[in-house]
Amino acid sequence: MIKNNAGIQQFLDAAHEETDKSGKQCDLITFNEFWDEKYGAAEMSFDRRAFLNDVGSIQSVNQITYYQELTSYKKGIAPVVFFFKRIIRKINAFLFLPLVAAQNTFNLSVSSFAGHVRNYINREENTRNIFLKREKELEDRIALQDAQIRELQRTVNELRDAVDTLTGGNGR
Secondary structure, three states, X not given: OOOOOHHHHHHHHHHHXXXXXXXXXXXXXXXXXXXXXXXXXXXXXXXHHHHHHHHHHHHHOOOOOOXXXXXXXXXXXXXXXXXXXXXXXXXXXXXXHHHHHHHHHHHHHHHXXXXXXXXXXXXXXXXXXXXXXXXXXXXHHHHHHHHHHHHHHHHHHHHHHHHHHHHOOOOO
């Protein structure tokens, strides 16, 4: 589907004009608004597992080969078909070999980039997990210290009460 499809936009514009003439309200969105809403990058959620699978796929099959195995479905004339296919492949090699090499270079750079992004995401995930673990440890430590503070306050209050009873209420 093409984002700037003129036919759809013309239809929506005609619908807007028709509703304007009739005096009714038209709540149709524009084609661009529809496209951005349906396919906008801001609306897409990130699926880490799918991303890692895609990176693995990219890295496993990032190179293409020009010399594929020649096949023929004609049993009787297969040697002749292979001969002509080899000739055609050799004639076109000067044209396609540089394209295949350029495509392989591009594929390798995309694969490398995807690997770096994967490593970055994994590192950030590990850092996040370390911070979450540290945060949990600190929360537990704070809770323990709060319990100790309450216990010490209770002990201080008991000691004050004991001092007050021993001094006859004049301890403070």
